[in-house]
Amino acid sequence: MNSHPIKQIIEACDKAITAKDFDSLMQYYSEDAALVVKPGMTVKGKDNIRKAFIAISNFFQEQLIVEQGEIIVIEGADNALVIMETVLHSPDEKNESSKKIRRATYVFRQEPDGRWLCTIDNSYGTSLLDESND
Template sequence: MDSHPLKEIIKACDTAISAKAYDALMQYYADDAALVVKPGMTVKGKDNIRKAFMAIADYFQDRLVVEQGEMQVIEGADNALVIMETVLRYPDATGDIIETTRRATYVFRHDPDGEWRCTIDNSYGTSLLDQNG
């Protein structure tokens, strides 16, 4: 679904995360959104999501780069489920760059103002199930 507007929105989010442009990033989140920070840790609300992204940037020495890969968008009832590959590049302990691909799941809501906003951001996707087993 190359023409879906969420593809460009997610690309803008990835760019904002990589650039640490948190004001730009937060415009794409619903006020009541949830972010899976890591398995077992979810934060809710824009303020907490912003703080989490700032902590993530610190953890990755301000060198995290996020890009999108393959993407599928399934729409229903003013919501969209996005299933996609998220490519992460970041330094390891020695400074070498690691590249990881996750199969992420995101939920977006099409708000009455016509904008799509993320309500659930889960870059771990279904691999969260592996963490509990």
């Protein structure tokens, strides 16, 4: 069975983030996209999303490696909800390798030309609910 085109897009995005190729990364976002940078902080628009990814990379000392875990794509109309495991490898406070797994949620929109673009990027997934109750 062929993998869903969105899975291939997310894989390309993960590689671009790891390679710090933010220009290539931006081709997969809509102009009006939103990115959850961290709980309580969301940025909108491709320019702000690009700046946020650069800041995130700098925060992780340019050593962030992003990989995919399990992924489910649910399509409806011209949209798709993606529920997946995002695996993050980064240095911890002691500069040792750390691995975190997040259950991320993303929304993609299919454009008239058939391309899928990310409109909502939320690597924190439903854990945002935990943050809002603290």
